[in-house]
Amino acid sequence: MKGALSQYLPILEWGKHYNRGQLASDLLAAVIVTIMLIPQSLAYALLAGLPPEVGLYASMLPLIAYGLLGSSRSLSVGPVAVVSLMTASAVGRIAEVGSMGYLDAAVLLALFSGAFLLLMGVLRMGFLANFLSHPVIAGFITASGIIIAVSQLRHLLGVHAHGDNLYEILLSLAEQASHTNLYTLAVGLPVLIFLFWVRKGLQPLLEKAGLSPFAAAMVSKAGPVVGVVMTSVAAVAFDLGAKNVALVGDVPSGLPALRLPPLHHEAWQELLISAIFISVIGFVESVSVGHTLAAKKRQKISPNQELIGLGAANIASSVSGGYPVTGGFARSVVNFDAGAETPAAGMFTAIGIGLAAIFFTPYLAYLPKATLAATIIVAVLSLVDLSILKKTWDYGYSDFIAVASTLFVTLVAGVESGVACGVFASLALHLYKTSKPHMAVVGEVPGTEHYRNINRHSVITHDEILSLRIDESLYFANASFIEDRIYALLEDYPHTRHVVLMCTAVNEVDLSALEALEAINERLGERDIALHLSELKGPVMDVLCKTHFLKQLTGKVWLSQHLAVTGIVEEMNQHKADNTENWDI
């Protein structure tokens, strides 16, 4: 009973053994992650088209909820780039940016998303995430990175470009480029260059200066905070607001009010569909990070428990005025590298963000939006990895088609369509391949009991025995293909008296395939050719034994291909000997 409870409340497990050493590690990690998260939360809220404080709200209660229910010890939950982009796109379809309805819709989206994740978790549907292949994930993350980076250029230039896909955004940017606010650019461009340098060049420099690699890495994570402080100071000093440089402006100070989001939003059906997509994408991102980090420490995460943890986090985000959250890649890696040992690190981070929300917000008024845009661009460009195209191109056409179609459709039609298209393409290609399975005529590798493809190995065959290996389960989609293939092969092997189907790769025989086998058995029988099966697996044999097929079979079922061939040869010799005897008499 207690085991079952701690399965659903992982905190009972790790909390029992919590010690001072872990506390110290978790606190250090929390400080580092808090410093990194403050500019990031503001920036992602901007990306989602929401007021900056919403980013902070989404970084408090969700961390506590996930800490209580999540199964990963290192995951850091909060606003992330792709989900922010998807939120902007989903909410933008039904409300104007900046309007009250827009914020309400985003909060509602988090509620729906949380409810859906919880439902999936209770129904133990975590396995569904497996249907997003690595190429599809790589494709939509790279495409999202490109879209986000390009869309943030307008804040860097201080123009009002907009658009629903890459082409529209680029066109709009090109049109607006002449209206560039040079003061804004003078703030944004240096910050962008500074942040790129921090990411690439600062850490080695600090290490040279004598810092430990760990300290150097952690200090360089604070780069965005330096950018925030410097540009805010510059904005005050040069009165940039008066020069039309967009600033964050007044941010309400204090903690969010807890309230249920308004449920009367008219377009809730459309929001629900978007919430499903956001949930799935967020879950997949979170689980991939969680798996990677857990593996490094020989820990495990449970996908179904993750669904519950993320569901609770999203509901917590919603009731505290936040928007959809998930386990972010960058922040989780920082949390892990900073030494977080338990989910308590996340809870301490929540407290850190809370303190920032209470004491720090007045200073945000002068923060230029261009600084946040630069933060986003630097963060998302690290997600862009076009080498996956080359890699899949070299590897195989179906992976390439999956990644290319996901990438392309995401760029022109958004993440939801891109992912849907990628999943559909990869499943369709997989099914297409299994519907036309590889089949090999096999023969004995000399000196062994092993049978291999006659076209790839020099093997021993018998004129009267056609040994055929079917490289796929037999099911409705390939049943008639296999039937036709066998008849066609018999024309190439006219002396065949025995066909042995080597079923090493046959993991299933469904009813359609059974009917095809019955038809093959009957038609071969009419031509006086016996049908044999070899190496049938246990589960397949169990199913076939329930039918009449094995009784109707003109040949036999053999344990192995070798036994089949030697057995048939023996029978034929016996038969020949019998005939000779008869003839003698």
Add this chain to the structure above:
Amino acid sequence: MKGALSQYLPILEWGKHYNRGQLASDLLAAVIVTIMLIPQSLAYALLAGLPPEVGLYASMLPLIAYGLLGSSRSLSVGPVAVVSLMTASAVGRIAEVGSMGYLDAAVLLALFSGAFLLLMGVLRMGFLANFLSHPVIAGFITASGIIIAVSQLRHLLGVHAHGDNLYEILLSLAEQASHTNLYTLAVGLPVLIFLFWVRKGLQPLLEKAGLSPFAAAMVSKAGPVVGVVMTSVAAVAFDLGAKNVALVGDVPSGLPALRLPPLHHEAWQELLISAIFISVIGFVESVSVGHTLAAKKRQKISPNQELIGLGAANIASSVSGGYPVTGGFARSVVNFDAGAETPAAGMFTAIGIGLAAIFFTPYLAYLPKATLAATIIVAVLSLVDLSILKKTWDYGYSDFIAVASTLFVTLVAGVESGVACGVFASLALHLYKTSKPHMAVVGEVPGTEHYRNINRHSVITHDEILSLRIDESLYFANASFIEDRIYALLEDYPHTRHVVLMCTAVNEVDLSALEALEAINERLGERDIALHLSELKGPVMDVLCKTHFLKQLTGKVWLSQHLAVTGIVEEMNQHKADNTENWDI
């Protein structure tokens, strides 16, 4: 070149050798099929909600078009039950029964359907039909039979019942039952009983009377014509029209005018979707019949050429004022049994129907609709086969779910939804199964080189070697499942130093699975366990050779599981001997 041409125009092939014997056989078959087709065409037009002459029109030109282009020698093309039901449902959604728009829409549906079939044929997409499993086909045919039979009861009772699904039709029938026209019932019920008797009892009786089984079978096919003639005579004799018995009424006499259907119909998008469904269903019905009949004569049909033949038939139907057609089951079997040798039989049938349209239509005015309804009921009840439920229940849950969901959804929501649901369910179940593949720890069957499941066979194993057979291709949907399973198994086999993955059933390794294998290799390496692969198939080996994986592999790739185990044991002994030597020194 000539071979290529006759591939697309099968008539060039069989026409070359056409002889007097074939002509005689084809003519006889044509006479029999014509007699059978006349009432059937009228009845199916009634079922589709169309004027009776439309059924005749759909039985002329389409037969000639199919005869020129189709690849089956016995298929008889024309109106069929399921397609008529689907036409009624598709057209009924956008037009009132009996209105001019209704007829236009049905004609347009045939045009779209024909164009779609042609397109599929040119793109060689015939393989798509394989994705309709036998249980799905059985499910929707049985459900359609039930719906059609029940819906025709209203004509038998002479009431105005209607509804979009079985429940609504039954409810409406129950409400209207009190308005039953007893004269109508007095016509319909005897015909119904007569037709059932003809189907079951007449043939044995005729055989007893001395007719050959062939003649007896052919004469009993004329049963519906007898019903038509008798009830028409009765209608005139007793002036049933005045007693509110619904009669067919005036039917325009002569051949249809050739014209392009009006393309200005407003709801063409909805029609297009229905046309796609009708095409697919019609194609599947046609190909199954075609395959069955061709196999009996050792002939072959080409699915892609069938698409072209059926496409041409539907376009021909459309330009001559007909509605969607396909290769029907009952009529094709009659055609085959009556001795049709070539598609010329179909062309002669077309001429027969044409003559009937010219000379016979005036006599149809007095034909009671109840007679046609009885014809339909008797025909479709032979399609109803609920035993498939029991058969699949015994066989396996996924086939049962496919048939039950198709049957149920077709009954409550129509053929299109039913088939879509069935295809989705069967694909989803197949993918689900492959996402959680069977894996077996295997050992050597004593005295052989064969390796089988340790739980099913008494086999020889080694403590330090874990031989694991994976019963599925490795692809994105099962990559992480397999990874987790291997780690879990290692906890059960703590002495393992070598893991050998026996890849007899691995027909593919996609990029996601390759990444999983790399992760497994690395994590096993950290624990000082070597990863080996055995029995990799040629195509899989080709793909892996293009990557760095085989170089990173901590173990080796072995030709067979037996070579792997003996090789590893030898190496371990060698190693032990080496260590002993070192220790000695």
